[in-house]
Amino acid sequence: MADSNQQTDEMLANERDIRARLGDHPFDFDSLHVISNIYRAAATIRRRAEREVLADYNLSWGGFTILWVLWIWGEMETANLAAECDLAKGTLTGMVSTLEQRGLVERERMANDRRRVTVSLTDEGLTTIEDVFPNFNAFEAEMSADLDTDEKRMAAELLRRIITRHEG
Amino acid sequence: MADSNQQTDEMLANERDIRARLGDHPFDFDSLHVISNIYRAAATIRRRAEREVLADYNLSWGGFTILWVLWIWGEMETANLAAECDLAKGTLTGMVSTLEQRGLVERERMANDRRRVTVSLTDEGLTTIEDVFPNFNAFEAEMSADLDTDEKRMAAELLRRIITRHEG
DNA sequence: GCCATATCGTTCGGTTCCAAACTATCGCTC
DNA sequence: GAGCGATAGTTTGGAACCGAACGATATGGC
Numbered sequence: 260m261a262d263s264n265q266q267t268d269e270m271l272a273n274e275r276d277i278r279a280r281l282g283d284h285p286f287d288f289d290s291l292h293v294i295s296n297i298y299r300a301a302a303t304i305r306r307r308a309e310r311e312v313l314a315d316y317n318l319s320w321g322g323f324t325i326l327w328v329l330w331i332w333g334e335m336e337t338a339n340l341a342a343e344c345d346l347a348k349g350t351l352t353g354m355v356s357t358l359e360q361r362g363l364v365e366r367e368r369m370a371n372d373r374r375r376v377t378v379s380l381t382d383e384g385l386t387t388i389e390d391v392f393p394n395f396n397a398f399e400a401e402m403s404a405d406l407d408t409d410e411k412r413m414a415a416e417l418l419r420r421i422i423t424r425h426e427g
Numbered sequence: 428m429a430d431s432n433q434q435t436d437e438m439l440a441n442e443r444d445i446r447a448r449l450g451d452h453p454f455d456f457d458s459l460h461v462i463s464n465i466y467r468a469a470a471t472i473r474r475r476a477e478r479e480v481l482a483d484y485n486l487s488w489g490g491f492t493i494l495w496v497l498w499i500w501g502e503m504e505t506a507n508l509a510a511e512c513d514l515a516k517g518t519l520t521g522m523v524s525t526l527e528q529r530g531l532v533e534r535e536r537m538a539n540d541r542r543r544v545t546v547s548l549t550d551e552g553l554t555t556i557e558d559v560f561p562n563f564n565a566f567e568a569e570m571s572a573d574l575d576t577d578e579k580r581m582a583a584e585l586l587r588r589i590i591t592r593h594e595g
Numbered sequence: 596g597c598c599a600t601a602t603c604g605t606t607c608g609g610t611t612c613c614a615a616a617c618t619a620t621c622g623c624t625c
Numbered sequence: 626g627a628g629c630g631a632t633a634g635t636t637t638g639g640a641a642c643c644g645a646a647c648g649a650t651a652t653g654g655c
Contacts, residue, residue, distance in 0.1 A: 281499070286560075289579040290567040294472055296586035298488075301469030302513050303590055304462055306613080320466075321641065331449070337604060345470050350642050352605055357640090374603035374650045392454075399458040405588045411457040414585040418464035420573045422471055474643080489611065505634060518612050520635055525610090542620045542633040 297418070304402055312398045316391050321346060321354050323395065326363065326380065326388040334379035336369075363387055465586070472570055480566045484559050489514060489522050491563065494531065494548065494556040502547035504537075531555055 305320050313323050321344065328343045329335060335343070341351040355378055358364045363384035369375040380388065403411055473488050481491050489512065496511045497503060503511070509519040523546055526532045531552035537543040548556065571579055 284561065286564050287568045289576055289583070290571045291564060292583040293571045293574070293579045293586075294567040296583050296590065297465060297472060298469045299513055300586045300590050301466045304465060309613090319641070338602095345467055346641090347643050348604070349606075349644075354641075356605095372603080372651070376604065393452065396454050396459060399462040400455045402589060402592075403458045403461045405592050406461070406585055408457055410585055411461045414582060415457070415460040415464050417574055417578055417582040418461075418468045421468050421570060422464065424570075424573050477643090487611070506632095514611095515613050516634070517614075517636075522611080524635095540621070540633085544634065 297421075307402070308395065308398055312394050313391070315394075316387060318387075318391065319354075321350070322358055323391065325351070325354060325358060325378075326384055327392065329364065329378065329380045330385070330388045330392070334377050337376050337378060340378055358384070461589075465589075475570070476563065476566055480562050481559070483562075484555060486555075486559065487522075489518070490526055491556075491559065493519070493522060493526060493546075494552055495560065497532065497546065497548045498553070498556045498560070502545050505544050505546060508546055526552070 308323075309320055313319065316323075318326070324344045324346075325340065328340060332343065337351060337355070338348060340355075341348040344351065346354070355364060355366065359366060362381055364378050365381050367377050367379070369377060403414075406414065476491075477488055481487065484491075486494070492512045492514075493508065496508060500511065505519060505523070506516060508523075509516040512519065514522070523532060523534065527534060530549055532546050533549050535545050535547070537545060571582075574582065
């Protein structure tokens with residue numbers, strides 16, 4: 260009992276010390292909150308998407324993204340596909356292999372440059388993404404339902420400024 | 428050459444088909460762009476943070492987050508720490524073990540309930556996070572440097588609305 | 596033509612992460 | 626006070642992911 264109180268006292272003292280320590284320095288809390296909220300929102304979105312939408316189709320976030328990009332852009336070289344999906348090329352190789360084994364995409368080595376490989380949707384891949392995407396888009400709408408249209412566009416624009424500054 | 432043109436033609440035709448297919452349905456592009464930009468921004472931020480800031484201290488994003496949370500909040504039970512770090516509790520176990528082996532945090536089984544475990548910073552963990560955090564915060568500022576203060580607060584608020592709706 | 600260099604995709608080793616199964620402990624009920 | 630749900634942390638199995646090293650192919654200079 261006395262032990263437990265002592266623990267609590269120590270904890271409170273610790274917290275005061277720590278807050279004082281943080282207060283000492285002119286940290287940039289506005290930047291901190293933007294960055295940490297971006298990360299937390301992304302993690303929440305991904306977990307929920309995989310559980311509530313993609314699990315029904317046995318797709319991971321990355322697998323879905325690959326199908327989506329191939330759907331929008333058509334046949335693509337591996338390097339471009341990796342860039343578009345925002346994945347390391349080594350990561351992409353494995354995931355494309357998985358999708359290929361499941362018959363959703365196919366690889367083809369280019370005739371004029373044998374180093375290059377293109378990836379494209381199979382018929383089954385096409386029907387899959389056509390099936391998944393409406394559900395995924397409904398999920399996206401639900402996730403952002405507390406924002407009105409202007410706010411969504413604002414958020415997208417602010418994020419775009421962060422992304423493009425640091426990718427280009 | 429004719430082969431290459433044929434490929435290009437096929438690709439263009441594919442793209443037209445696909446765009447037409449997308450155009451057929453009333454998809455919610457505003458929601459789509461918010462969600463995909465959140466995810467892409469988060470991935471960019473994490474990769475750069477790990478490479479440019481955390482690698483010097485041999486910390487992963489998750490490891491850094493644990494140290495940071497313990498710094499701010501002091502000694503915490505495992506379950507609360509997992510929630511605060513936005514990690515599955517099983518994930519936390521492994522990462523705390525790693526940090527413990529490196530002498531940055533320590534575990535203690537609670538006396539009044541032997542199931543519970545508290546985690547806290549060691550002295551070395553404290554000096555580490557005191558050393559890392561200013562650099563990390565500078566990195567956060569750099570990542571969001573194209574946003575002015577109002578825009579940062581706006582972005583943080585919009586993201587908070589997405590997070591809280593779907594975590595609470 | 597031939598070697599040096601650059602550029603593809605893949606492979607490899609390691610970490611992060613989750614969900615589900617498991618173990619140990621607690622608290623409640625009879 | 627013995628059993629039986631509930632709860633806390635750990636273990637397990639597997640996927641995703643990165644960076645670096647690798648092998649194969651193309652290209653340019655000599």
